[in-house]
Amino acid sequence: MSEATDDGVAVPIPAFTEWKVRVGFGFALACLGVVGIVSYLSVVRLNENAARVEHTREVLGSLELLLAAATDSETAERGYVITGDESYLEPYREAAAVIDSQTRRLRELTADNRAQQQRLDSVAALVTERLAILRAGIELRKDQGFAAVQEEILTGKGQQLHDRIRRLIGQMEDAETSLLRQREQLTRRSSTIAQLVIIAGGLLGCGLVAVALWAIHRDFAGRTRAERALRAARDQLELRVRQRTAELALTNERTRAIVDTALDGIVTMDHEGKITEFNPAAERIFGYSRSEVIGRPLAQVIIPSRLRERHDAGLARYLATGEAPLLGKRLELSGLRADGSEVAVELSIKRMPGDGPPSFAGFVRDLTEREQAAETNARLAAIIASSDDAIASKNLQGIITSWNLGAERLFGYSAQEALGKPMAMLIPPERSSEEPAILARIARGESTDHFETVRIGKDGRKIDVSVTISPLRDSQGRIIGASKIARDITDRRLGEAKVQAQLARLNLLQQITRAIGERQDIQSIFQVVIRTLEEHLPVDFCCICLYDPAENCLIVTSVGSHSQALSMELAMTAQARIEIDRNGLSHCVNGRLVYEPDITQVPFAFPRRLASGALRSMVAAPLLVESKVFGVLIAARQQAHSFSSGECEFLKQASEHVALAAHQAQLYGALQQAYDDLRQTQKAVLQQERLLALGQMASGIAHDINNAISPVALYTESLLEREPGLSPGARGQLRTIQRAIDDVAQTVARMREFYRPREPRLTLVPVDMNTIVQQVVDLTRARWSDMAQQRGIAIAMRTELAPDLPAIMGADNEIREALTNLIFNAVDAMPNGGPLTVRTRVAQQQGSPAEEGAVPRFVQVEVIDGGIGMDEDTRRRCLEPFFSTKGERGTGLGLAMVYGAVQRHSADIEIESAVGQGTTMRLAFAIPATPAVGAAPPTTVSAVPPLRILVVDDDPLVLKSLRDALEGDGHSVATADGGQAGIDAFLAARAQGDPFPVVITDLGMPYVDGRKVSNVVKTAAPGTSVFLLTGWGQRLVAEGDIPPHVDRVLSKPPKLRELREALAGCSDARVA
Incomplete structure (x- = not known):
């Protein structure tokens, strides 16, 4: 390995130095690898936080859509209620679908957040309740109109629900915003950590490089200062680049977060008019997704067709001249939604900084809710301003804060005079305690509905009002005052007073009518009418006069008891005559009602006669029958002008009733005799028709009854005849059974002939009524004794049998059956027990015992109970077939059969009864002129050979x-x-x-x-x-x-x- 010097000569590097260089740079590369790994993990963390932030934004967006849909539904309902235009209901229906979808979306988004799920449940319940109220209001508006639903709107219940929905959604938004802040903090923390790691790694690498260079420097003392400075500058530059890169990344993330979470829509456009950015708020406003619009011409996407030309012209002018009068200003325009509808928006346009071709940012705010609220408020303000009711508001100190025209009309104070004044200025001193009580209720959030009270107007007059007071709340739900709606009910109170007076007069008229109906003679009718008028109308003097057309005068017939003293003073006692000529009564006898409000001003003899007794006003009402006057009702008072028109009309109606009753009383006497003659005939005919129906029905069941009792009859007769060892008691009981069977057989035989009068084939034999009574008492003992005791009641049976009672001619079985039925009915009439008496006696005439020494003509049998008794209608109908007061237990045939038996014996039946006083059933049988002869004993039958x-x-x-x-x-x-x-x-x-x-x-x-x-x-x-x-x-x-x-x-x-x-x-x- 070699190194080049400044002159380009390669200088060999020692092996140890080469090793140190490799080790130093290898370690530096390792540090850079660690920095890369940490940076990668930080980026992954940032991506996770970004996804969480996006989730939070979706939750916030759904909450905003839910609130907007709830607001849209309420606004649409209010629009329909106020205008009746069903086009307002379309947003209401759309809002319902949006609410449903957004609620489901929020449940999915907050599935891992229990607190948010609980809040969402509360919001969903409130929204459902609010929608139910809105639907009820819509149906009420459809069925009964705006007035019917106005009171429901004014209660503020719907607004309270909406405010609660806003508060709950606000709480959910606050919770999501808090999560957003936490996640942004996590993002910033991760970014900071990544920066620190990068910086620390870079510094560490630089340090290692420096150490390595220092080590190399020790080996290469000949390295120049320029090389070290160059390396240092290069390292510093790299560090600044990394820092700047990190800062730019953070700035971009913050910008993206701001854009995505902004409540206003943000749309950016390049110089060609194409959309480059479309944030979530813009998606909600225009209905497009970001992916649908990026790269598309803005004019074709969100600008209505009528405004596109102006947009293109403005963009071209700016690109050409740099002039843009709309930049930086707020504009209210219409935007185009994805569904083709237009939306009102507020727009502000800014040019984005930077070199090169210009780009623009538009900030868009949806004005739909604001415009709808403004429109609703305007309509409500118009309703309040045009309402006939007084509508005002006050704060919690009772100071008036608003005052409509209705309040000005009702109380006389103008708005300038009332505003700022205490509401107590309208309250009478005697009701001063009402205002503190009302303020206390308002402070507790309670409403007062239709509270009827009295208030004072500006002119001092007292006004009857019906007041509805409701609390007013601010946006935070705090009570800040009260709204008051007062309605003048003075006319209603006057109307109620008139109605009450009219009802009182109608009741009085009804009372007079009932009293008249209970009387049949004219004098008693007149007296009860006069007494009622004196006591209840009332009047100071009252009388009734009959008109004598021959003498052309009135004759006093009846004078009230309270008017007796005054009648003597006025010489108007009974039978006094009143001349009609020139006394003002000529109109009355011609059929017209006469009212003199002040008789002292009337120049006629009769009114002056009344005035001499301190009477000042008079009413004379004619008594007409078939348009002919036969009398006059006179009423007078000591106060002038004291008869109202209603009282005059009442006296006229009363006179009509009196005239009709008097006429009917006259007719009653003539008709009574004719009625008495017809009644007996009609009664007999009706009874015969009813018995005919019963007999025809009864004949159909005779065969079945005979079949049922035939075995009993045969076996009873066989036992009596063929069993000599029977005890006397058993034999007596068998004879009672045999007698009862014979009675049943006779009853069955009569059932088909029930409607027929007695025919010659009815065999009449001498009958001892006392014996029959004893037999019936024994025969019915189980019913009045044993069965009664089983029910816990006691019936005291008593017989009062007349000694030496003459025999009558009759069928003993029929009489026995009739008395049995009467005893059964008597027992049924005593559900709680009581006395039951069966009495026999002789009588000279029906209904009364025979006088001493007189020849008796009838034998009477009476069955007397102490039971519940009968009213007159029941007593009159009780003998009708099938008429029963026993419900399902009764057949309605018992007394009808008794009546049939009585008719067949040419006897009579009388019924005396009163409710609560028991009943007496009396049968009267004629005593034959010659003593009754007993029937011949039956002949014996000879033995019959076996057959x-x-x-x-x-x-x-x-x-x-x-x-x-x-x-x-x-x-x-x-x-x-x-x-x-x-x-x-x-x-x-x-x-x-x-x-x-x-x-x-x-x-x-x-x-x-x-x-x-x-x-x-x-x-x-x-x-x-x-x-x-x-x-x-x-x-x-x-x-x-x-x-x-x-x-x-x-x-x-x-x-x-x-x-x-x-x-x-x-x-x-x-x-x-």
Whole structure:
């Protein structure tokens, strides 16, 4: 290795020196390698921080878009509410989509930040609530107009939500800005470390080089000072280059951070008009991404077509002359968005420093929100200025800070007079405590809605107002005062007073009408009207006069009790005459209402007569019927002009009611007799029609009831006859059952004839009513005693039986059933228990007991309960079929059946009842003129030899009970279930040579009834005896409707005696 000297001669370098040079420079290279590695790691760290910064910028951008969309939706809603133009709703719908997308984007961007996620949840909830309020306002504006939604707007609830949204978004932006600052600090720290490492490495390398050079210097003492200076200068230059490079890199990063995070759009353009920079804010304003616009002509991208020519001309003029009048100025222009719409922007253009071709930077600010807010504020200001309500504001000290025209009109103070004055100047002294209380509520953030109070105007008059007061807040949400909306409700209060007076008069008229309706004679009607007017209108003097057209005068008919003393003073007592000529009443008798506000000014005798009694005003109202005056209502007061128009109209209406009631009272007497004559006839006809409907329905169920009780009747009769070992108690109970079965059978037989009057076929026998009562009490004991005790109530049954009661002619089973129904109804009418009395007595006339020594004509039975009683309408209708007050428990047939039984006995029923006082049901039976003779005892039936009998019925229980009863008498019995089965059994037995001499068949059976069975039997074997078993047996016999092939009709439920008589007759015929 050699070294060149200044003269170009190569000088050999010693080997040791060469080694030292290599070692020194190798170590220096190693240091540079370390510096490179550290620089690389710093660059990687810087890139990571840059990515985090970009993430923060995206979060901030999304927050700004979310806030802008919320603001756009509110502005659009306000625009639609104020103008009704649905074009304002388009931004509202777009804003909803933006809010949704930006909310999702923010959730993705802040997924690793729990605090930001919580804030975002709160923002999303508030935005959703705000959108719901906006939608409700839009729907309310659509359905009911601006006035309906105005009150909702004035509450400030929506603005409060919006302010809370702004605050939360501001908190999120603050948090992201804080993160941005932290990351910028990390970036600067990494950059500083990299610089220090580079500088330290460079210094270390230089030091090593210096050491090496020093070492070489020791070996090369001949090196010149110029070489050392050159090396030192070179090293210094390299160091400065590295430092300058680092500084430029830092400056570029800071510039990029500023540009990317700027809230205003920054667009740069070169001298050819092409875009060279497009920051995120510009992307948000114009809707383009940076990659879409870089390198494209600015005029074609964001300048509307109508302005492009001016832009190109201005750029050309500047390039040619250097003149640019718009540089450095703020301009408000329209920009072109990516979707073709225009956006209002504020623009400031600067030329960027530097040599060479000029370039320009434009700073753009979106004015949409500001313009919309200004437009909204202008409209709200117009609403406030044009409102009829007084709208003012005050600070927390109660000093007036704003005052609209409505306030000037309402209170009389101009804005100049009111501003700066305390709001308390409008409050009456007696209400001075209201203002501190209102200020305290405002300080707590509370609102006062529709508070009705009194305020004082400039002229001192008191004004009834309805006040709504709401707190005012600044941008930070702090309460700074209150807004007040006052509405004059004086007219409403006057209207309410008039309405109340009118309602009072209507109530008084209704009271008079009710009182009139309760009376039927004219005198009592007049008295109640006069008394009511004196007490409630009121008046100082009142009377009613009747008009005598023949004498052409009025006759005082009724004078009020309070007017008696004055009537004597005025000589206007009852029956006093008042002449009509020249006394001012001629108009009244001609049908017109007369009102004299001051009778002292009227030159007629009658008004002066009233004035002599200190009366000053008078109203005379005619009483007209069919346009004819028959009387006059006179009312007077001691105060002049004391009758209002409403009171005059009321007296006119009252006179019309009095006239109509008097006319109706006259008609009532004439109609009463005719009504009484018609009522009984109508009642009988209606009752008969209702019973007809009941009888037609009841006849359809008679067959089923007869089938159900037939087995009970047969078995009961068999037990009584064939079981001699029965105890007396059991035998008595069986006879009670038998009696009840007979009553049911008779009831069923009557059900289809319920609507018919008593016919000759009703068998009347002497009946001891006391015995019937005892039987009914025993028969119903379970209902009024046992069942009542199970429900925890006690019914005290008492019988009051008249001794030596004459017998009546009747059907004991029907009377027994009627009394049973009455007792059941009495028990139902006493849900809490009470006394129940059954009384018998004789009477000379219906409704009253017989006098001593008089010949009794009726036997009366009374069922008296202490229950809930009936009102008049229920008492009148209780005998109607199907009418019931028991709900689902009642059928409405009990009393109707009682009524039917009473009618068939030519008896009468009376009902006495009152709500809460119990009910008395009274049956009156006529006592026969001759003593009743008892029925002849039944004849005995001779023994019947055993017979082979076929029984045909469709009810298995009836078949079994008949078979058991007949077999008990020694007969051989076969049964057939239904008509066709009976025919088959009869024909089969005949074919086998063992025929049935007797066939007993039911009449009503499905498919093949008893008529067909008897027809087939008689056709096949005419000598066979056929008995027809039916619940309609007596009716068939009475009406001659016995089928031609039937030998005898038996009633259902069957009785052993009737069966034996029929079989005996059959046996006798065979023997004969």
